Amino acid sequence: MYEPTSEAAGHPPAQPRDPVAAALGNASLLGLGYLLLGRRLLAAVNLAVTVVLVVVLTTVAPFLWFEVLVLGWWALVVTHGWFLARGDGANVGRQRMIALSVTVVVFVVVGLLRFDAGRIDDTIADARAEGDCGKATDALDGRWFGHRVANAPLVSGEQATREACRRLRTANGELAEALSGHFSKMAVAFAWFASVRQELPGHEAMAAAALGGFLHRLPTPDACTTSEIVDWLSEHASAGPVPERSAATVARTAPAAFLGCGDRMMAAKDWATARTRYQQLVDGYPADSRVAKAKEGVTKATQALELANVRGLLEGSTGTAPAYCDTPAPYSAAAPYGKGTNHALFYGNDGFSGRFPADWRASDAAQAVLVVCLGEAEDGTPVQTCPYENKSLPEFPTDVTFHKIAVPLKAYELRTGKLVVDTKVEVGGTSCPKVLHYRSYGSDLGPPPDTQVEASDADVRAAFAPIIQK
Incomplete structure (x- = not known):
């Protein structure tokens, strides 16, 4: 018995449904499979959920477990697209080609971005090992939103390096002021070093490089400034990066600084400070070739202080007892x-x-x-x-x-x-x-x-x- 087709009955022909095309289209996470099935609402929902997941992934939850959640969503929409189209054996090649093309492009782009993110991460890791904040910052500046979408946990983890370099640059600025005579800045700089060590582990080489640049600039042209810095380093260097290098710098610069500062203070008639500096050289570096001169300085400074004291005690008229x-x-x-x-x-x-x-x-x-x-x-x-x-x-x-x-x-x-x-x-x-x-x-x-x-x-x-x- 003849049964009229839907077209003969006055209805439009049914849209062919291809499970492979639907699954491939949904694999793009853009809702393409639903569009091929004529499910525009589902396609819009798919796209909206994908956008929300990407936003959350790149801002709120850049963790590996959230990437797993995104992967689960991907598997869900692929499977759902397949089952929605199941039951119709039609093999629509054009739909498959569209779905495959879009999905391949999405996967290739994501793959390339992940590869590039990994390459940049290797550069940043090398910079951390070399203590090169400039190199690391340049690499970080090469990041963009696409890298974060493709590999949010990796990119997010690298922000610690940006923050470490920011703190170390601040520490460098404080150390530069210390070289100009603002000795209290030493404590501020070492507090930044401590924050990097405690809160951003893995950046020790960068902290060491930052302090090393400062140590390389010692001694300063002003012997008394160098003496103040040396005093501070001698007491606190063990709490900072590369304490052994700090100690070596102190040993290299202290004797000349103490002697030079003592001479300068003698000329300025600040005999108490002069004697202190000379005595530091005598006590701390007894084998140094400058010790004999420092001992002479101690004697002269002591005598100058004694004379000043005697003169003070003798002040007044000669007609009265001072x-x-x-x-x-x-x-x-x-x-x-x-x-x-x-x-x-x-x-x-x-x-x-x-x-x-x-x-x-x-x-x-x-x-x-x-x-x-x-x-x-x-x-x-x-x-x-x-x-x-x-x-x-x-x-x-x-x-x-x-x-x-x-x-x-x-x-x-x-x-x-x-x-x-x-x-x-x-x-x-x-x-x-x-x-x-x-x-x-x-x-x-x-x-x-x-x-x-x-x-x-x-x-x-x-x-x-x-x-x-x-």
Whole structure:
């Protein structure tokens, strides 16, 4: 019995369905297989899901497990396309050719991109091993979105190298400022090195290269800048990259830097810093050929500090006792107290010290042997008693006893700051003059019972000479 075809019945002919073409078309992940089957909605959904997966893969979840998820989606749409077309044995060559062509192009493009991503990854790996951030950055700059789509986990993992190089460039900038005298930048730079080591492992060679470039620039033209950097490296280098190279750089540059900085600080009269730098060379590098000069520097700096201290203690008027008389201090460059004229600095009791000859005096602590502190004059040994008229009772003369002039004296050897003389110097002179000049007070118009002799300059000098001239 004759049955009319769908065309004869007034319906359009059915679209041939080829399972192979549908599967191949869907293998492109572009929904082509669904289009060949006339399933436009499915094709749109397929394409939308693919776009979402690509976006997520390249932004949110660039991990291997997500690539497996994408592969699962690929297998699903291929299988689904095959089963949708199953049951019709028609072999439509044109559909297969279209599906195969598009899918092959997609696979070839993805394959080439994955290959190129691998090539770039090898270049980046070589750069990491060589410590070459410039080479690695150039390779990273050659990446584009297609590489990320083709191999998101690989490309994403390489971003650690970009970040490591960014941190190391920042560290380099901090080290450059340290070379200019901003020593606090050393700690900042080493903090960046530590962050690379702790958070971005695998970039140790790059960190070593970054620090190596800095070490190669030592010593700086300024010996004191180099000394500061060397001090910091000596204490902290073990926490940074290539500690052994840092230690070698310290050993290479420190002796000359310490000596040069000491000399510079001596010229600037910063004797404390100068002595510290010289002493660092003496203590840290005893076999270095510059140690003898550094020891001389230590001595000179110490003496300069002593002299500055002594001068400070001697500040004030010569008519009063300075702080030195209570807290003496040494100036080791001074000559020792001994034979000959011991030039001195005199303080207190100008009435006597002003009568000393000029050749006893030192103009400054740098030329002095002694510091002599004089007290107020007192009555010393009695030498003679004579009667003098008492105006209140003329018929009864008053006996007046004349005494040598006793002057308390302390003399310090400036070289050691030690007390070498502690005595009362007695100054002789004339006594019992025919007319005694005195001042009376109140109702008592008589002469004082005790008074001091009249001392000449020769008498004063004779009394003090044994202390000054040995």
